[in-house]
Amino acid sequence: MNAIETKQLTKCFGALTAVDALDLTVREGELFSLLGVNGAGKTTTIKMLSGLLKPTEGTALVLGHDLLTELNAIKPYVGVSPQETAVAPNLTVRENLELIAGIYGSDRSRVQRMLDELGLQKAEKIKAKRLSGGWQRRLSIAMALVSDPKLLFLDEPTLGLDVLARRELWKVIEGLKGKVTVILTTHYMEEAEQLSDRVGVMNGGSLKLTGTPKELMETAGTESFEEAFVRLAGGETA
Amino acid sequence: MKRTFCFAKRNLKEMVRDPISVGFGIVLPITLLVLLTIINSNIPKEAQENMFAIRLLAPGIGVFGLSFIALFAALLLAKDRGSSFMLRLYTSPMTGGNFILGYTLPLLPMGVVQLVFCFAAAIALGLPFSANLLVCILVCLPIMVVDIAIGLICGTCLNEKAVGGLCGALLTNVTAWLSGCWFSLDLLGDGFRKFAYMLPFANAVDAAHAAVDGSYADIPGKLWVVCVWAVGLMALAVVLFTHKKKLK
Ligand SMILES: Nc1ncnc2c1ncn2[C@@H]1O[C@H](COP(=O)(O)OP(=O)(O)OP(=O)(O)O)[C@@H](O)[C@H]1O
Ligand SMILES: [Mg+2]
Numbered sequence: 001m002n003a004i005e006t007k008q009l010t011k012c013f014g015a016l017t018a019v020d021a022l023d024l025t026v027r028e029g030e031l032f033s034l035l036g037v038n039g040a041g042k043t044t045t046i047k048m049l050s051g052l053l054k055p056t057e058g059t060a061l062v063l064g065h066d067l068l069t070e071l072n073a074i075k076p077y078v079g080v081s082p083q084e085t086a087v088a089p090n091l092t093v094r095e096n097l098e099l100i101a102g103i104y105g106s107d108r109s110r111v112q113r114m115l116d117e118l119g120l121q122k123a124e125k126i127k128a129k130r131l132s133g134g135w136q137r138r139l140s141i142a143m144a145l146v147s148d149p150k151l152l153f154l155d156e157p158t159l160g161l162d163v164l165a166r167r168e169l170w171k172v173i174e175g176l177k178g179k180v181t182v183i184l185t186t187h188y189m190e191e192a193e194q195l196s197d198r199v200g201v202m203n204g205g206s207l208k209l210t211g212t213p214k215e216l217m218e219t220a221g222t223e224s225f226e227e228a229f230v231r232l233a234g235g236e237t238a
Numbered sequence: 239m240k241r242t243f244c245f246a247k248r249n250l251k252e253m254v255r256d257p258i259s260v261g262f263g264i265v266l267p268i269t270l271l272v273l274l275t276i277i278n279s280n281i282p283k284e285a286q287e288n289m290f291a292i293r294l295l296a297p298g299i300g301v302f303g304l305s306f307i308a309l310f311a312a313l314l315l316a317k318d319r320g321s322s323f324m325l326r327l328y329t330s331p332m333t334g335g336n337f338i339l340g341y342t343l344p345l346l347p348m349g350v351v352q353l354v355f356c357f358a359a360a361i362a363l364g365l366p367f368s369a370n371l372l373v374c375i376l377v378c379l380p381i382m383v384v385d386i387a388i389g390l391i392c393g394t395c396l397n398e399k400a401v402g403g404l405c406g407a408l409l410t411n412v413t414a415w416l417s418g419c420w421f422s423l424d425l426l427g428d429g430f431r432k433f434a435y436m437l438p439f440a441n442a443v444d445a446a447h448a449a450v451d452g453s454y455a456d457i458p459g460k461l462w463v464v465c466v467w468a469v470g471l472m473a474l475a476v477v478l479f480t481h482k483k484k485l486k
Contacts, residue, residue: 086322102244
């Protein structure tokens, strides 16, 4: 089964077409990276698929349900880590996780598990607003995972993380492979190359091409993945 | 229901951990109470009984003070709406009803605490303690719901800056004028009086007075108007919030 099938998914902001008739298929259990320069339409795509923005045209099947008419059937199984860190500032790390676990009705043990897996134990009693940017980011990601989603959107999850925290997070993400479908965006090409089963390159709102990192390097005729991305994603920028 | 409680718990923490606003809601009514009592002790004896007698003053100021809850509700909601934390909650299975109820529940005990402080101050100023005061707190619950609903409607429709002005200045003034807790509504003529009694505030003050006086039979006739407003405004808050949160 496919976790996501978009059909001519389009989003316009006034005269600007941010996402242009996107036809994207992501298989269940796959880790799919959406790549593209700033303004390519990655976040807008994720926002539509997670029910935050209404498509101007087109629709999508998410976990087998229609995005426009059956959003309520989709929501309980989706986790989102937005591009901007999204935590409740006056709650502690643990309380933030408990809140989300409570809202999704997930098992209490998930909270402890997330604290352990994302190395948040020593910060668990600290209010989110007192955490450094990178730690807030970790919490924000833990909050997306705590509900044990079937489909996970990670919009630039490693932005602002130090090298060690990034490696830790990679391990967590790799541990999800095969169990959870993950849609990831990132500007770090080594990250995309290491983690992704497949990548899609967006530019100006449309999907230029998809394939495994290796296939993309072959298409571009380059030795490095970053070089391949530069060739394939370049051209007219938004 | 579980969702509502989890969210309500968060909102309670959010409020209690912002002690300035909580303190304001408690300190202001008490200050007014003390000031007016001082004024009262300086006016002619025969006027004292019906102007700012503590028996009339305490419930009036209690109800007036509750309009600050509208301000809290509005500020909390407006602040949340502008945050990416709220976007995260929008992607969760929470409904408009979950949100509105989750904001309402923790504000009710806060209103009760405010009234308790207000009455404690009134007792210190000479109001005799009686079980009627507890009844009065119960009688004030519907007007609390009205205030919270107004606050949530403002917080849904306005941004954080506008909310401070509208709920802070306007609403508290409107309650003051329309409730008859500062002066008898009869002074402003029959038309105004009728108008004021179609709204919840004056009815709530009358019901609170009746409770403090122990004239329980007079309560239902006033309270039902407040209850109708409470239900209507809450329903409106849910509808507006759900509409706002809808996909754009
Ligand atoms: N709410 C909005 N109103 C108007 N235009 C918007 C809005 N959101 C996004 N856009 C525009 O849509 C286009 C795509 O934006 P989007 O955020 O999806 O890009 P992105 O690929 O996530 O970029 P980045 O890598 O910088 O995060 C941009 O040109 C942006 O200016
Ligand atoms: Mg983005």
